[in-house]
Amino acid sequence: MTEAKRRVFIQEVSPRDGFQNESQFIESWDKIAFIDKLSESGFAKIEATSFTSPKAIPALRDAEMIMHEIKRNPDVVYTVLVPNLRGAERAIACKVDEVNLVMSVSETHNQMNLRMSREQSVAQLSEVITAVRGTGIAVNISLSTAFGCPMEGDINPEEVYRLAAQFAELGVQGITLCDTTGMAYPTQVEEISRRVVEAYPLLDTTLHFHNTRGMALANTMAALAAGVVRFDSSLGGLGGCPYAPGASGNVCTEELVHMLELMGYDTGVDLGKIVGVAGQLPELIGHDVPSQLVKAGLRGRRYPAPS
Numbered sequence: 087m088t089e090a091k092r093r094v095f096i097q098e099v100s101p102r103d104g105f106q107n108e109s110q111f112i113e114s115w116d117k118i119a120f121i122d123k124l125s126e127s128g129f130a131k132i133e134a135t136s137f138t139s140p141k142a143i144p145a146l147r148d149a150e151m152i153m154h155e156i157k158r159n160p161d162v163v164y165t166v167l168v169p170n171l172r173g174a175e176r177a178i179a180c181k182v183d184e185v186n187l188v189m190s191v192s193e194t195h196n197q198m199n200l201r202m203s204r205e206q207s208v209a210q211l212s213e214v215i216t217a218v219r220g221t222g223i224a225v226n227i228s229l230s231t232a233f234g235c236p237m238e239g240d241i242n243p244e245e246v247y248r249l250a251a252q253f254a255e256l257g258v259q260g261i262t263l264c265d266t267t268g269m270a271y272p273t274q275v276e277e278i279s280r281r282v283v284e285a286y287p288l289l290d291t292t293l294h295f296h297n298t299r300g301m302a303l304a305n306t307m308a309a310l311a312a313g314v315v316r317f318d319s320s321l322g323g324l325g326g327c328p329y330a331p332g333a334s335g336n337v338c339t340e341e342l343v344h345m346l347e348l349m350g351y352d353t354g355v356d357l358g359k360i361v362g363v364a365g366q367l368p369e370l371i372g373h374d375v376p377s378q379l380v381k382a383g384l385r386g387r388r389y390p391a392p393s
Contacts, residue, residue, distance in 0.1 A: 091352035095130035095316045097292060098339060102133040102167055104324030106145050110372045114148040120370065121156045123363050128355040131163040133186065137173035153180035165226065174214045184224040187211045191245050192235035208252060215256050226260035227253040228294065234269025243278050250282055260290035262318065268298020272308035279312035294318040295337045302337035303345055317342065321360060322367040322375030340364050340379045348385065
């Protein structure tokens, strides 16, 4: 009898984390068609949009329309970023499956990104958790700059654990450790991930890597070794952080799935389908994407021998 493949859950973030960084507004119906393709590709979760103020992120000003018009696959969790109580109310009205709350472990980055202290962020997000409680909607907390800050440098891991503990006590269902600025390295990732996974075995722990310094796939391997089975990724490698100087896009979904499947992991994702969708991204967003897999093709691709 062959050994069952280890299951890994891939969570696609390009409709929110990717599209919010695009200077060219992507038409709503194009976003809806894009998400509908993702919904049939085998992803465990899709971050569909953000209920942030349209003035703050005009690229996602159509959040309500997106959530009302996409064809929801019952096998997919549809999550949305929610910054505050008003955003939570909008998300609840759209009957989302999960709200994703965000704050930074770095005080400096939190001030730049959210214009408030970490203490103020915890207080504001606590209100959101209270508002969502009892609705049947799950809550995930994303801790940005968990592995480093371009302004402060190294982050004390004890600060990561402290914030994780605070939100676990508040009743969240998931914790995402975010390498917002691409500063993580494998041994660091394994140590921090293992501590969080072991401390909160009943919570879904997700790792969110950026490929700023080319270490996203290596960091994925380190997280897997620590027991992590959930990973955020972005088709084509789209995304970035406007408050993280030099930060490039997220780990590329098709490259991540390609690697994991070659290693015998079960991602549930249709690799051929998502490579095709990624190949359509340049036309949708108006520029090339970082994906090397789109350019080179799968490892199994064959070429005729030169004559």
